Amino acid sequence: MIELNGVNIIYILEQLYNGVFYGAMFSLCAVGFSFIWGTMGILNFAHGAFYMLGAYFTWWIFSLLGISPIVSLLFAIGIIFLIGVGLEKVLISPLIGKHEWEEKALVITLGLSVIFENSVLLIAGAEWRGIPYYIEGQINLFGINFNFQQMAILIASILIMITFWALLKFTMIGKALRATAQNKEAASLYGINVKKVYLLTYGLSCSLIAIAGGLLAPILYIYPTVGGHPFLMSFVIVIIGGLGSLKGSIFSGFLVGVLRSIGIALFSATWADMILFIIMIIILAVKPTGLFGVKR
């Protein structure tokens, strides 16, 4: 044990690591949620359901084909992307531009969430499912056990967020997405196909949270309502960070994770989620647009 002024440093570092891991997980969940709002202006209440579907498709492919869970996850992401694109084309796209279309889209996504959960319940049953760790084993450094699965998820989450940022920043597609988010009428005048941008936005957003579902499945298990908590956390994180701000989602995701761990370390697990909502309320009271949000 390494102590500094009576404080166990190793314990603090381990809790910070736990917080960063938790934060990375839910930043990945929140980024997609924020992205849809920023580009399309809708709150996707089916967001948690896609987390659940990502986990289930990973499990299904792994169980049926007996292939590596990592490869199963890649296939699952592809399937979720196609489902997302298909749903946007059939259900959301026809509403765009019509009277109160954002509210109608919200209700549709809420309905989708219920349909997905109950469909999975009927098909796969209520039992919790599990898949093996993608990478087994752990390493002990300075008295802290780091398991490779957690480290892999942390690294993968950060890499995915960096890749997504780079896509938006440096590619033509990314520029089109950003232009549409800023002003869709102007983007359209510049020749950007806004409908295709929306298709891509919805598909990408669903894929991002599906990745989180698949990555976390070995640790958090899989059951029909598993998407509820990630959706709630995505919502809180996006509100704190600012609706539509990717930078805000990533920053507040890590902030939420670390504060949660500190809350558990100093108080108890009962305080964990309470602290998040207290922070959310304070931030909304002080800066209603969130830490990095701007008025639309």
Place this chain on the structure above:
Amino acid sequence: MKFSWKIITTAIVIIVVIVAVGYYYYTTTIPAPPKPPIKIGIHVPLTGAVAWTGDLQAKGAILAAEEINNAGGVLGRNITLVIEDDEYKPETGVSVVEKMITRDKVDIVCGGISSPVCLAVMDVCATYKIPYISVGPSSDAITDKYLSNPDKYKGYFRLTPLSTEAYGRSWVVWLKEIINEGLWVPHTKKYAILVENTDFGRTNGKAFDDYMKKEMEGWTQVSFEIVSSTESNFYEVLTKIKAADPSVLLTVQTSAASCAALTKQFLEKDIKALFLSVFVASQGVYKEITGATATGVIWNINDAFVPKLLVGQPAAVEFNEKFKKRWGVEAIPNAISQYQSIYLIKVAYEKAGSTDPEAFIKAMETIDYTYVDRYVFEPGHYPKWGIGYRESTIAQIWEGKDYPLWPAEYAAKLGYKFRLPPWLQK
């Protein structure tokens, strides 16, 4: 013709005899309408995290009803079960029980696994004055509620013994035994508690805490964490517990997968403590999920079906065989409890001579019924706990199998002894 009283009298007698004989034959040749069945409402969770247990519990009831009906029923009446899914939620429990009482017209309600559901259903049954026997719920808050108004809740009986004794006290008795016998030397006199945020979790965690403080001199509680019943990320909490360095970690959960996740993460964190699990680690589904990683985990359940089966108690063996034959799976403690509840209802109704609720209650209060367990009810309408009555079991999982450690008589008959878990052997 002269009026003859003799002729008239004779004619009247003949007519009366003809009518009487005709009436006799008429009423005896038409079969009496069948007696209406006795309806027993059963509420169990058939969906959700505890669905596996709920399903097998319902199957225990069905088996009992089939046997009783094949043997002629109760008071000449067949039993009909009305089985509903309470979803492990109080609001759903209330809704389905109210439906069973008002629409299905059940004579009695029985079942349950969740203590909050039981607490809610108690009020529904009390309102409609329908007797209610809870089978799985074990929180002592249930008995506290009964005792707060025994007249209102007089129709309520629980089949689980008081948690404070069955869970809290039995752990402490066993820990003292293994320390005194030199089977385990704790490296610290500290214990931690991690429970789910339900009445079951909090009550049993507190019961353990109270008995440890009362009976284990020099021991200190270093952590009492409460988490969601569906929590599966325990890294922060386990890091905190590890830093406190306890020799015992008591966990109280009802979700097998949540406990499996906790077990896995507990082992990853390399915490040098005994892992004691109330209830859920005794369930087959927990062992299916964890596989060999659960080796060394010790569980406790407020039931002794498993050791009785292992030592070959005739009733336990008989029940398990017929359950397997009927359903194709091994029986679990909840199944035998629910099975026995149907037979208790039968015996009580026969003792009362009717299905009148008041007569049923009086019969239950003085009943002495034995099959796998012996049921004698205390004044608080809970069963007497102890050796020879409703017993608890403590067992250790080793490579996928359960090894009863307590009560000591079963362990001695089977030749089992506590083994140091693999993570404490390093």
